[in-house]
Amino acid sequence: MPDNIVKLDGLVPERLAPKTRKIVLEDYCLPVDIGFHEFEVGNPQRLYVTVEVWVDEGSFAASDDEAVAWNYDFLRSEIGRIAASKRFNLQETFVREIYDLVAARRGVTALRVSSRKPDIYPDCAGVGVDLASF
Numbered sequence: 001m002p003d004n005i006v007k008l009d010g011l012v013p014e015r016l017a018p019k020t021r022k023i024v025l026e027d028y029c030l031p032v033d034i035g036f037h038e039f040e041v042g043n044p045q046r047l048y049v050t051v052e053v054w055v056d057e058g059s060f061a062a063s064d065d066e067a068v069a070w071n072y073d074f075l076r077s078e079i080g081r082i083a084a085s086k087r088f089n090l091q092e093t094f095v096r097e098i099y100d101l102v103a104a105r106r107g108v109t110a111l112r113v114s115s116r117k118p119d120i121y122p123d124c125a126g127v128g129v130d131l132a133s134f
Contacts, residue, residue: 020110021060023053025075033087034094034117041087045117047094048126051075051102052112059107075102091115091129099131110134 028051031044053070061069079098088094099113116128 018057021055021057023055023060023070023072023075025049025051025072025079028076028079030080030083032083032094034089034091036089046119047083047091048116048118048128049079049095049098050112050114051079051098053102053105053108054110055107056109070107091117092131095129095131103133 028049029046030049032047033042033044034047035041035045053075055070059070078101082094082097082101095113095115099111102108102113103111110133112130112132112134114128114130116126118126120127
């Protein structure tokens with residue numbers, strides 16, 4: 001921080017101090033070879049994935065320094081890697097793989113992973129699953 005900038009501490013009342021910290025990757029759209037119906041096998045479908053990661057205070061950047069930030073690129077690239085690694089019969093097993101990967105990361109205190117197929121029913125925005133630690 002430059003010497004001429006004054007940092008003010010103690011302005012946020014204790015009752016308003018952050019209680020949780022969340023990192024979000026929302027509606028990541030990617031093609032996944034998923035589904036157990038004959039017409040689905042070998043025909044990748046659009047799948048939206050959302051990951052919400054609550055982290056402890058030490059894992060949430062307190063300074064504007066990329067070296068201390070939670071890595072969004074990790075979430076996106078690893079989900080893409082999982083999606084391309086094999087075919088899945090069920091959204092449940094696809095989401096479980098993502099969940100297990102993220103849950104093992106340092107600083108994670110709560111987690112929610114969801115997926116949805118937007119192209120299944122013409123009268124629905126999507127069908128999917130949700131897996132959460134709460």
